[in-house]
Structure formats: C-alpha cells, structure tokens
Amino acid sequence: MKVGIIRCQLTEDMCPGTVDFKVAGEGTQAFEETGPVEIVGFLSCGGCSGKKAVTRAKMMVDRGAEGIVFASCMKKGNPIGYPCPHFAAMKAAVEAKVGPEVKIIDWTH
Numbered sequence: 001m002k003v004g005i006i007r008c009q010l011t012e013d014m015c016p017g018t019v020d021f022k023v024a025g026e027g028t029q030a031f032e033e034t035g036p037v038e039i040v041g042f043l044s045c046g047g048c049s050g051k052k053a054v055t056r057a058k059m060m061v062d063r064g065a066e067g068i069v070f071a072s073c074m075k076k077g078n079p080i081g082y083p084c085p086h087f088a089a090m091k092a093a094v095e096a097k098v099g100p101e102v103k104i105i106d107w108t109h
C-alpha cells in the first residue's frame with residue numbers, strides 16, 4: 001500500500017519524522033493493519049490552521065497514495081504532549097476532499 005504522510009509544521013523544528021518512517025517500513029504501530037507501506041510523500045500541514053493539508057493530501061493521492069496518514073504530532077501532540085487544536089476540522093476536510101476510497105490513519109506511533 002502507498003501512503004502520504006502529513007505532519008505538524010510546528011513540530012518540524014523538534015522532530016525529523018524518524019520513527020514515522022521506521023514504523024511505516026516495518027508495518028508496526030499504526031501500520032499493523034496495513035502491513036509495511038511505501039511512503040510517496042511526507043509533507044507538513046502547511047502551518048496553522050492547517051488548510052493546506054487538504055490540497056496537499058489530494059496532491060499525494062493524485063501521485064499514487066492509497067492512504068493519508070496524519071503523524072502523531074497532530075492528534076497525539078508528540079513529542080511534547082501538545083495536540084493540534086485544528087485536527088478534527090483538518091481531518092474532516094481531508095476526508096471530504098480525498099473521498100471514501102482513500103484510507104485515513106490518524107496516528108503513526
């Protein structure tokens with residue numbers, strides 16, 4: 001399965017996404033259900049309030065992603081315990097944009 005990962009832009013300063021790539025390649029944590037996945041894109045939300053995540057998710061689907069994955073910096077607030085206050089709206093807008101055929105995973109590890 002091919003996926004595109006979206007992460008919090010504010011977290012880029014403190015996390016390069018190392019564990020996201022690790023668990024995706026291993027098929028562990030959030031990827032236990034899918035098995036190992038191929039990452040076709042690893043983009044940020046574009047900054048608060050995350051509106052760019054919608055078009056960025058669609059761009060990755062257009063380039064082959066069968067699933068959109070929100071990194072755990074967003075819903076869980078990794079690594080500082082500060083979840084994204086815009087996550088619910090952002091996820092709903094992404095789901096509406098990419099359609100029901102695209103699998104949505106809302107955490108990574």
Ligand code: SF4
Nearest residue numbers: 008045048049050084
């Ligand atoms: S919208 Fe959320 S995910 Fe995006 S930069 Fe702001 S806090 Fe991070």
